Amino acid sequence: MPKKTKQDSENTRQVLLDAAAALFIHQGIAKTTLSDIAAQAGLTRGAVYWHFSNKEDIIRLLWERNAGELHHTFLEQLSEIRSSNHPDLAFRDAITGLMRRVANQPAAGLAIRIMMHCVEFTGEQADLRRFLRSRRNELQGAIHRALMYLEQQHLLRAQLSLKLQAQCLMSYLFGLVHQHLEPGHHPLHLARDGEAMLELLLDSILPVEPSQHPDSTGR
Amino acid sequence: MPKKTKQDSENTRQVLLDAAAALFIHQGIAKTTLSDIAAQAGLTRGAVYWHFSNKEDIIRLLWERNAGELHHTFLEQLSEIRSSNHPDLAFRDAITGLMRRVANQPAAGLAIRIMMHCVEFTGEQADLRRFLRSRRNELQGAIHRALMYLEQQHLLRAQLSLKLQAQCLMSYLFGLVHQHLEPGHHPLHLARDGEAMLELLLDSILPVEPSQHPDSTGR
Amino acid sequence: MPKKTKQDSENTRQVLLDAAAALFIHQGIAKTTLSDIAAQAGLTRGAVYWHFSNKEDIIRLLWERNAGELHHTFLEQLSEIRSSNHPDLAFRDAITGLMRRVANQPAAGLAIRIMMHCVEFTGEQADLRRFLRSRRNELQGAIHRALMYLEQQHLLRAQLSLKLQAQCLMSYLFGLVHQHLEPGHHPLHLARDGEAMLELLLDSILPVEPSQHPDSTGR
Amino acid sequence: MPKKTKQDSENTRQVLLDAAAALFIHQGIAKTTLSDIAAQAGLTRGAVYWHFSNKEDIIRLLWERNAGELHHTFLEQLSEIRSSNHPDLAFRDAITGLMRRVANQPAAGLAIRIMMHCVEFTGEQADLRRFLRSRRNELQGAIHRALMYLEQQHLLRAQLSLKLQAQCLMSYLFGLVHQHLEPGHHPLHLARDGEAMLELLLDSILPVEPSQHPDSTGR
DNA sequence: GATGAATGAGTCTTCATTCAT
DNA sequence: CATGAATGAAGACTCATTCAT
Numbered sequence: 013m014p015k016k017t018k019q020d021s022e023n024t025r026q027v028l029l030d031a032a033a034a035l036f037i038h039q040g041i042a043k044t045t046l047s048d049i050a051a052q053a054g055l056t057r058g059a060v061y062w063h064f065s066n067k068e069d070i071i072r073l074l075w076e077r078n079a080g081e082l083h084h085t086f087l088e089q090l091s092e093i094r095s096s097n098h099p100d101l102a103f104r105d106a107i108t109g110l111m112r113r114v115a116n117q118p119a120a121g122l123a124i125r126i127m128m129h130c131v132e133f134t135g136e137q138a139d140l141r142r143f144l145r146s147r148r149n150e151l152q153g154a155i156h157r158a159l160m161y162l163e164q165q166h167l168l169r170a171q172l173s174l175k176l177q178a179q180c181l182m183s184y185l186f187g188l189v190h191q192h193l194e195p196g197h198h199p200l201h202l203a204r205d206g207e208a209m210l211e212l213l214l215d216s217i218l219p220v221e222p223s224q225h226p227d228s229t230g231r
Numbered sequence: 232m233p234k235k236t237k238q239d240s241e242n243t244r245q246v247l248l249d250a251a252a253a254l255f256i257h258q259g260i261a262k263t264t265l266s267d268i269a270a271q272a273g274l275t276r277g278a279v280y281w282h283f284s285n286k287e288d289i290i291r292l293l294w295e296r297n298a299g300e301l302h303h304t305f306l307e308q309l310s311e312i313r314s315s316n317h318p319d320l321a322f323r324d325a326i327t328g329l330m331r332r333v334a335n336q337p338a339a340g341l342a343i344r345i346m347m348h349c350v351e352f353t354g355e356q357a358d359l360r361r362f363l364r365s366r367r368n369e370l371q372g373a374i375h376r377a378l379m380y381l382e383q384q385h386l387l388r389a390q391l392s393l394k395l396q397a398q399c400l401m402s403y404l405f406g407l408v409h410q411h412l413e414p415g416h417h418p419l420h421l422a423r424d425g426e427a428m429l430e431l432l433l434d435s436i437l438p439v440e441p442s443q444h445p446d447s448t449g450r
Numbered sequence: 451m452p453k454k455t456k457q458d459s460e461n462t463r464q465v466l467l468d469a470a471a472a473l474f475i476h477q478g479i480a481k482t483t484l485s486d487i488a489a490q491a492g493l494t495r496g497a498v499y500w501h502f503s504n505k506e507d508i509i510r511l512l513w514e515r516n517a518g519e520l521h522h523t524f525l526e527q528l529s530e531i532r533s534s535n536h537p538d539l540a541f542r543d544a545i546t547g548l549m550r551r552v553a554n555q556p557a558a559g560l561a562i563r564i565m566m567h568c569v570e571f572t573g574e575q576a577d578l579r580r581f582l583r584s585r586r587n588e589l590q591g592a593i594h595r596a597l598m599y600l601e602q603q604h605l606l607r608a609q610l611s612l613k614l615q616a617q618c619l620m621s622y623l624f625g626l627v628h629q630h631l632e633p634g635h636h637p638l639h640l641a642r643d644g645e646a647m648l649e650l651l652l653d654s655i656l657p658v659e660p661s662q663h664p665d666s667t668g669r
Numbered sequence: 670m671p672k673k674t675k676q677d678s679e680n681t682r683q684v685l686l687d688a689a690a691a692l693f694i695h696q697g698i699a700k701t702t703l704s705d706i707a708a709q710a711g712l713t714r715g716a717v718y719w720h721f722s723n724k725e726d727i728i729r730l731l732w733e734r735n736a737g738e739l740h741h742t743f744l745e746q747l748s749e750i751r752s753s754n755h756p757d758l759a760f761r762d763a764i765t766g767l768m769r770r771v772a773n774q775p776a777a778g779l780a781i782r783i784m785m786h787c788v789e790f791t792g793e794q795a796d797l798r799r800f801l802r803s804r805r806n807e808l809q810g811a812i813h814r815a816l817m818y819l820e821q822q823h824l825l826r827a828q829l830s831l832k833l834q835a836q837c838l839m840s841y842l843f844g845l846v847h848q849h850l851e852p853g854h855h856p857l858h859l860a861r862d863g864e865a866m867l868e869l870l871l872d873s874i875l876p877v878e879p880s881q882h883p884d885s886t887g888r
Numbered sequence: 889g890a891t892g893a894a895t896g897a898g899t900c901t902t903c904a905t906t907c908a909t
Numbered sequence: 910c911a912t913g914a915a916t917g918a919a920g921a922c923t924c925a926t927t928c929a930t
Contacts, residue, residue, distance in 0.1 A: 020889085021889065024889080024890085039350075039355070040350040040351040040352075041351060042261035042351040042352055043351065043352070043354070045923080045924060045925080046924075046925065046926090047923090047924070047925090055890075055891090056890070056891055056892070057891090057892090057924095057925085057926085058889090058890055058891050058892070058927095058928095059889075059890055059891080061890095061925090061926075061927080062889060062890065063889095066925075066926085067925080128347075128409060129348060129351055132259045132260060132261050132262075132348050132351045132352070152418075170431055172427055172428070172431060176424055176427065176428055177431070179410060179418070179419055179428070180407075180428050180431050180432075182406070182410065183403065183406030183407045183409070183410050183419075183428075184402065184403050184406050184432070185406070186406040186409060186410070187401070187402030187403050187404070187405045187406025187407070187409070188399075188402045188406070190347065190402070190405060190406070190409070191398065191401065191402045191405065194350065195350055199371070199398065200398055200402075205395055208391055208395065209391070209395060209398070209399050209402075212389055212391060212396070212399050212432065212435045212436070213399075213403070213431065213432050213435065215435055216431045216432065216434055216435045217431070236908095236909075236914095237913085239914080240913075240914060240915095243914080243915085264898080264899060264900085265899075265900070265901090266898090266899075266900095274915075274916090275915070275916055275917065276899095276900085276901085276916090276917085277902095277903095277914095277915060277916050277917065277918095278914080278915055278916075280900090280901070280902080281913090281914060281915065281916095282914095285900080285901080286900080458910080459910065462910080462911090477788075477793070478788045478789040478790075479789060480699040480789040480790055481789065481790070481792070483902080483903060483904080484903075484904065484905090485902090485903070485904090493911075493912090494911070494912055494913070495903095495904085495905085495912090495913095496906095496907090496910090496911055496912050496913075497910075497911055497912080499904090499905070499906080500910065500911065501910095504904075504905085505904080566785075566847060567786060567789055570697045570698060570699050570700075570786050570789045570790070590856070608869055610865055610866070610869060614862050614865065614866055615869070617848060617856070617857055617866070618845075618866050618869050618870075620844070620848065621841065621844030621845045621847070621848045621857075621866075622840065622841050622844050622870070623844070624844045624847060624848070625839075625840030625841050625842070625843045625844025625845070625847070626837075626840045626844070628785065628840070628843060628844070628847070629836060629839065629840045629843065632788065633788055637809070637836065638836055638840075643833055646829055646833065647829070647833060647836070647837050647840075650827060650829060650834070650837050650870065650873045650874070651837075651841070651869065651870050651873065653873055654869045654870065654872055654873045655869070674929095674930075675892085677893080678892075678893060678894095681893080681894085702919080702920060702921085703920075703921070703922090704919090704920075704921095712894075712895090713894070713895055713896065714895090714896085714920095714921090714922085715893095715894060715895050715896065715897095715923095715924095716893080716894055716895075718921095718922070718923080719892085719893060719894065719895095720893095723921075723922080724921080
């Protein structure tokens with residue numbers, strides 16, 4: 013009877029989360045059972061219950077593992093545009109960077125989908141719902157604050173209220189990611205086209221000519 | 232106490248669909264059981280099975296009842312821009328009209344949600360999935376064809392491929408609607424702001440100055 | 451609104467019984483629902499309930515319609531061997547005649563199967579069970595009495611008790627019919643081979659040489 | 670209060686099969702539900718599903734547990750008559766042995782009943798149906814081959830084709846067993862009378878005088 | 889740490905049955 | 910006579926969850 017080390021245990025945990033992620037992506041979250049996850053991981057339901065307290069728990073931990081860093085990086089990038097010489101470019105970079113990572117890392121993409129689909133799979137009052145709502149509000153808030161700064165710098169083109177502009181961006185991002193992640197045939201190749209698609213909206217919001225500073229080599 | 236006349240029956244049918252719609256909107260589709268629907272309608276599960284063959288059937292019929300007309304109207308509007316003097320305006324109208332109706336009619340909104348999240352409550356091979364996929368492809372195709380016509384008329388500003396532009400529009404629409412449909416507190420007041428938000432993207436695609444009959448300045 | 455005549459009604463009744471018979475034969479009795487029967491008859495469940503009070507009722511009435519006459523004819527034939535010059539031949543004729551009719555008339559065959567399968571589809575106390583048991587006992591009794599007469603006439607070869615010989619015959623008959631009626635591929639062509647097969651047992655029971663009377667043209 | 674050891678589990682399994690067998694015998698297979706089985710075993714429906722995948726599975730496993738050995742023993746005995754000095758006696762022994770065991774072990778009798786009535790409780794395409802059909806064909810085939818050997822040895826009396834003789838035997842066996850298994854009062858005491866009844870048919874097929882080693886008088 | 893066994897609640901679905909029209 | 914609508918009970922099956930080992 014070989015004792016499992018703390019390492020082994022942590023490893024099992026990750027294996028389970030990987031299994032859950034893979035299944036969530038391919039067959040949806042609602043349709044994935046704990047048995048499915050255990051089987052996919054080559055383990056039994058009991059193991060799932062050792063590591064997690066229930067399905068919601070798995071979803072939340074999965075979100076944190078897969079998107080937590082990405083999320084906070086993005087929030088930071090947005091707040092740092094204040095210290096950039098070209099805050100508009102920095103903003104563009106933050107957004108397109110987020111999209112690029114989501115497009116390239118299925119795990120990160122899943123996190124977005126979790127956020128969108130939580131509508132469907134949680135009860136009215138669920139903790140998970142609150143958790144995800146918080147994260148989304150953080151995103152929204154960070155974008156909003158960034159836009160406020162850009163406006164102070166006279167770097168916004170559109171007349172729309174900042175709050176709405178922030179929501180436009182969020183909605184567009186979510187819409188693009190959602191189309192991209194649809195299981196089955198992917199109608200959208202985000203990794204390749206995402207940036208150009210994003211610019212379609214960004215060009216309505218931000219200056220097309222890069223901001224005034226001395227050199228404007230273009231983007 | 233069974234109902235009797237053909238009228239009564241059709242009425243019951245509608246009551247059941249209404250009940251289903253209400254529950255789907257408030258507690259999600261995956262979480263809504265046929266018992267829930269029957270109870271909400273003040274009937275028994277047996278009655279549900281008398282009128283529908285299963286849950287997927289309900290969802291599909293609900294989609295058709297709630298969105299069928301809207302869907303086809305939109306497809307027609309898009310095809311009719313060819314006979315408009317201002318096809319770009321006609322296109323704008325078609326899109327914003329769709330959005331306005333989705334925003335104002337919860338039932339229509341539900342139909343979009345069904346389309347977006349059907350992965351969560353249908354199997355890989357489900358008929359419903361194929362059905363909804365077809366409808367989405369119709370949308371996409373109609374938008375694409377409309378854009379082709381607009382390009383022939385030199386009414387498109389963006390360089391992006393038409394297919395991608397069509398997808399940008401779809402994604403944006405879906406994203407906006409998704410944000411708007413969040414159960415609980417709606418972060419987005421689409422009925423009020425939707426048009427302005429849509430224009431943010433449309434202005435990147437279509438001429439901002441309405442087209443001047445025969446010859447326009449183009450872009 | 452053309453009033454249905456008594457004729458029409460009786461006709462519907464027969465159509466329903468026919469439908470039931472066809473389905474019982476092809477998919478078993480337990481697996482056949484009242485809906486199946488109604489549909490097969492091109493009618494609705496309501497019609498079934500107008501003519502019959504429940505499934506057991508259908509089965510019993512079906513038995514009587516399909517086998518009643520055959521049953522009583524057989525009983526009579528057996529009792530009439532007393533007035534035959536060659537009672538052993540008359541007995542053989544009665545038995546093989548029964549078998550021939552069962553083999554050639556699916557309806558009659560079904561009646562036997564109903565009798566055999568009632569084991570499976572009725573509750574411990576069911577009327578139907580008692581009814582069918584009575585019919586079977588009648589068969590058994592008639593055969594038994596016939597054998598008693600044959601013994602008095604010294605026309606029995608086997609030493610076995612008469613009661614057991616009667617049961618041997620019944621079991622053999624039932625076994626042959628059962629094999630013959632098995633839905634799917636019929637391993638047994640009773641109409642062709644039944645008589646020869648029957649004789650295999652009859653020759654152990656009855657004289658092979660036709661009974662003593664003047665002329666013995668053989669059978 | 671879940672059971673623990675592998676022993677306990679296997680025990681539970683057997684308890685469930687016993688419960689199923691008892692109920693099948695007393696109230697028929699079609700009328701027995703999984704709930705009934707669970708209750709009879711003092712367990713819950715969940716336990717049934719832990720050990721078996723569905724009702725058909727139970728029936729098949731029950732067949733194998735109760736009749737598997739008997740079945741294969743019989744097949745072997747039939748094939749071994751070739752190495753017997755008195756193949757006709759060995760054949761008789763095999764058949765009467767089978768019958769005796771069926772008569773004495775209710776479990777084995779149930780297996781026959783399952784085979785005879787499976788049409789009543791399985792769908793057209795059911796695996797179980799195919800499985801049982803295979804077993805029956807094995808029986809038929811084994812009897813047929815045995816008869817072929819006996820004929821080579823000039824040990825058959827009847828003129829009937831071998832295939833038909835095999836079917837006569839099968840039908841007779843099934844018929845006898847069926848009569849014997851009637852729930853409620855058994856009209857037939859197979860354990861006591863079965864052998865004599867069987868001989869009635871066997872004596873038409875095999876020599877009555879046991880074969881005399883090397884050379885027999887033939888028939 | 890992980891497993892296998894068992895539970896029990898819940899869901900879908902089928903069906904015999906009733907009844908107003 | 911017959912239909913169509915509706916009921917309600919029952920059955921099969923799934924699954925999250927618990928727990929002894």
